[in-house]
Amino acid sequence: MRATIEVSGLRKRFGPTLALDDMTFTVLPGQVTGFVGPNGAGKSTTMRVILGLDAADEGRALIGGRPYTSLRNPLTHVGALLDAGALQPSRTARNHLLWLAHSQGLDGRRVDEVLRQVGMQSAARRRAGGFSLGMRQRLGVAAALLGDPPVLMLDEPVNGLDPEGVVWMRGLLRSLAGEGRAVLVSSHLMSELEDTADHLVVVGKGRVIADTSVADLITTASRGQVTLRTTARSEAMSVLGHAGATTAVTDRDTIVVSRLPSERIVAVLTANGVPFSEVATHRVTLEQAYLDLTADAVEYRGTAR
Numbered sequence: 377m378r379a380t381i382e383v384s385g386l387r388k389r390f391g392p393t394l395a396l397d398d399m400t401f402t403v404l405p406g407q408v409t410g411f412v413g414p415n416g417a418g419k420s421t422t423m424r425v426i427l428g429l430d431a432a433d434e435g436r437a438l439i440g441g442r443p444y445t446s447l448r449n450p451l452t453h454v455g456a457l458l459d460a461g462a463l464q465p466s467r468t469a470r471n472h473l474l475w476l477a478h479s480q481g482l483d484g485r486r487v488d489e490v491l492r493q494v495g496m497q498s499a500a501r502r503r504a505g506g507f508s509l510g511m512r513q514r515l516g517v518a519a520a521l522l523g524d525p526p527v528l529m530l531d532e533p534v535n536g537l538d539p540e541g542v543v544w545m546r547g548l549l550r551s552l553a554g555e556g557r558a559v560l561v562s563s564h565l566m567s568e569l570e571d572t573a574d575h576l577v578v579v580g581k582g583r584v585i586a587d588t589s590v591a592d593l594i595t596t597a598s599r600g601q602v603t604l605r606t607t608a609r610s611e612a613m614s615v616l617g618h619a620g621a622t623t624a625v626t627d628r629d630t631i632v633v634s635r636l637p638s639e640r641i642v643a644v645l646t647a648n649g650v651p652f653s654e655v656a657t658h659r660v661t662l663e664q665a666y667l668d669l670t671a672d673a674v675e676y677r678g679t680a681r
C-alpha cells in the first residue's frame with residue numbers, strides 16, 4: 377500500500393457553516409506534515425472525513441489510494457488519534473489495547489510492543505479512568521500504532537504532554553516518518569512544528585492557504601528583513617525611516633528593518649554616524665510566518681484593549 381493521504385475537492389456544510397470549501401492536499405510518505413490553521417478552519421472535519429466518520433458533500437479522501445470505508449483491517453492501513461478522551465474508564469491501558477486488537481483482528485502480541493513504544497509499561501495495568509490527559513494521549517498513540525500502519529494521523533498529539541512528553545513525541549513522530557510512514561499532525565504549537573514537521577498544510581476557512589515545506593515558508597516570510605543591532609536605537613530608526621525603511625523593535629538593542637537592502641542600511645548608518653554592531657539577514661520564526669499567512673483567515677480575533 378502507498379503511504380499517502382490524498383484529499384481532493386472536499387466540501388462539507390454544517391447547516392449555514394461551510395466547514396470545508398474545496399479542501400485539497402496530499403500527504404507524502406517519509407515526512408511529518410503539519411496540519412495547521414486557526415480555530416474552525418476545518419482541520420478536525422477533514423480528518424473525520426478521511427476516516428469515514430463524517431461524509432463529505434463533495435470530493436474524496438483516499439488512504440493509500442482507497443477510501444477508508446473500503447479498507448479491510450483499517451488499523452493496519454491508518455492509525456489515528458482524534459479524541460484521547462474516548463476511553464472506557466474502568467479498563468486498564470493494556471486491556472483497552474487488547475480489546476482493540478481483538479476487535480480488529482490484530483495480533484495481541486503487538487500490545488506490549490506499543491505500550492513500550494509510548495513509554496507506558498509501568499502504567500499498563502492501571503485503569504484508564506485515572507489517567508492524566510498526557511497519559512491518555514500516550515495511550516491514544518499506542519492504539520494508533522497497534523496495526524503498524526503506514527499512515528498516521530494525529531490531532532493535537534502534544535496536547536497535555538509535559539516537556540519531557542513533548543520531546544518524546546517529537547522523537548516518535550520523526551522516527552515514524554524516518555521509517556517511511558506518512559504522518560499528518562495537527563497542532564496549534566508552531567514552535568513545536570518548527571522542530572518536528574518537514575512540510576506544512578496551512579488551512580483557513582475550509583481551504584488550503586499554503587502547502588509548503590517548513591524551510592521554504594520561513595525563507596519566504598523572512599525575505600527582505602534584516603536584523604540590526606545598535607545601541608543607538610532611536611537614531612537608527614529615524615535615519616532609516618527617512619531612507620524609506622520600515623522598522624520594528626524586537627529587543628532592547630535590536631531592530632528588524634524591512635524595505636531596505638542590508639548594503640543601504642550600512643551606508644545610511646555610516647553616513648549619519650550611527651553606531652551598530654551587527655547587520656544580518658533576519659529569520660522569522662515559524663509562528664510569525666504562520667501568523668502573517670493566516671491573518672486574513674482568522675474567524676475569531678481578540679481585540680486589544
Ligand SMILES: Nc1ncnc2c1ncn2[C@@H]1O[C@H](COP(=O)(O)OP(=O)(O)OP(=O)(O)O)[C@@H](O)[C@H]1O
Nearest residue numbers: 390393394395413414415416417418419420421422
Ligand atoms: N458537527 C458539527 N456541527 C456543526 N458545525 C460543525 C460541526 N463540526 C464542525 N463544525 C463547524 O465547522 C467548522 C470547522 O470546524 P473544525 O472543528 O473542523 O475546525 P478545526 O480547524 O478543527 O478547529 P479547531 O482548531 O478549533 O479544532 C467550524 O465553523 C465548526 O464550528
